Amino acid sequence: MMGLSKENLKGLILALVSSGFIGASFIIKKQGLRRAAAASGVRAGFGGYYYLLEPLWWVGMITMIAGEVANFVAYAFAPAVLVTPLGALSIIVSAVLADIILKEKLHHLGILGCVMCIAGSIIIVIHAPKEQPIKSVQEIWDMATQPAFLAYGGSVIVLVFILVFHFAPKCGHTNVLVYTGICSLMGSLSVMSVKALGTSLKLTFEGKNQLIYPETWFFMLVVAICVIMQMNYLNKALDTFNTAIVSPIYYVMFTTLTILASVIMFKDWDGQSGGTIVSEICGFIVVLSGTVMLHATKDFERCPSFRGTGPSSPTLSTRLYSGNADFLVKQDEESGSPDSNFCSRRQESY
């Protein structure tokens, strides 16, 4: 249990690299946006697209894609129980770089949030389960078609249908849990299929061609469907509600459901002692708390509007599996008019 396996170590390093890249990408893009705004005099939030001519913005975009790829590959090596919560570390990278480079001062409690994310991540890494080596895509197929996971997948699909056709038209625009719920439920299936696809491709690159099996193509189809659904509803959620509200709720629900799905499908907890599982859950709770705290305390300093308009949309659409670090980069240059009334109302509620 203690001491990482070689595969887990690879997954861990990839997850850390991914978080570093994704966290940094927001800062680079933000710098690019600032430069573009300074050069053109038109801010992106007001309809300017000059940032597309700014090389720095593209460097940020490439950094982000590199981070996403690293994240994708990490799932091929280490269990989702390990990789998914580590996405929160991108938030820390983003917060620290924003503090250093963009001079956006981190709140005292935000620093505490960072410390907690790190402490929780260390606990998760120490207690992460060793993954059973997978030899073919059929093995994953067997896991995906075991009764317990079929029950999980079936419940997810039923719930998503109810949310999409019953609740979304009725209260999708008033209750933040509807769109984020759809994203999170689909997200847990996305990660499972991404993991299946990643493992298949890993095996293929190792010389055991898995592309000859229809299962590989099926998983590819599932990835596409889930990611499009998730993207679509995440954008809806961000268009309707404040990012500072959507992000922590989405992060908590998505990560929890993904771990649940992984534990059911890959039996991550089989053969682990009770103490180890409880430690993992505690570590996970600590990371979640740290994330929520970083989100919450960001408001204590300044309170711009975060509606997901302008160039932040393509950003978010590509980032579905990792922590939502982008909220930390204060998007005043990107957003339109700050809805200060809404802000003060929210601050009072604490």
Place this chain on the structure above:
Amino acid sequence: MMGLSKENLKGLILALVSSGFIGASFIIKKQGLRRAAAASGVRAGFGGYYYLLEPLWWVGMITMIAGEVANFVAYAFAPAVLVTPLGALSIIVSAVLADIILKEKLHHLGILGCVMCIAGSIIIVIHAPKEQPIKSVQEIWDMATQPAFLAYGGSVIVLVFILVFHFAPKCGHTNVLVYTGICSLMGSLSVMSVKALGTSLKLTFEGKNQLIYPETWFFMLVVAICVIMQMNYLNKALDTFNTAIVSPIYYVMFTTLTILASVIMFKDWDGQSGGTIVSEICGFIVVLSGTVMLHATKDFERCPSFRGTGPSSPTLSTRLYSGNADFLVKQDEESGSPDSNFCSRRQESY
């Protein structure tokens, strides 16, 4: 490592009972103070002593003493690495009861702080070292006189001397770290000697009389000196600075130094794996963060002055080994005029 030993379990239960009693005692005493104020029309903070005639206040006082005794006995059974951080749980009991009974609403982030204290405590309990069974006071004496611990004790005494005679007259009234530093340094020696004394008394009650050995009496003397020093400087700190500033700093320094002292003297970490030790440290950091957060967010709602005047002094003098839960009970009924200027200055600094 996983799975508690019988002795640890006893110590754990005693520590939990202690935290429950201590946490509850503040609420009961506060209720007593309210009743006394309502009956007499004079508030304690304004020089009234009617609360001494109020049975409820005495119930609170007895609950607190019972909690302190349970805490003292817990040290005889379980390592300080386990017992000391669990003191933070009294803060949660106090905060939750204040919310329910006194209707003093807990801040959203305060709830998160509670969750973190619990998660961190669970991690600490799971990874707590098994204590070597101690058969006589001489054994403890040997531990206390090993070179490493003598070096620790010597450094503590030298540091305390420097703080008391050099820094206290110069900047004791301007720098919060001077008085709290003295308390925390002495506190770590207090706990070690309390543990030695508790173990001796436990052995005596088990029929192995330890009172015939001079070592037992020596430890008793050390307890007395350390506790008086600690009490004296804690009251000085609270008289000079705001409780909301003193408490978290004191809690963090005191708990850290106590764990350090225990690890040196009782070799708690010998025979534990690296992963277990790191998990313990992370759990400890999480509890500390939760405590700091509870302290910090208390300010977000209301901001009375917390100068340690009136009936809070005897309270604090008896509570040196556990978490400082009393800060959570808003002492408006006990304190004099709220120094709102000071408050707003502090809130700005966040």
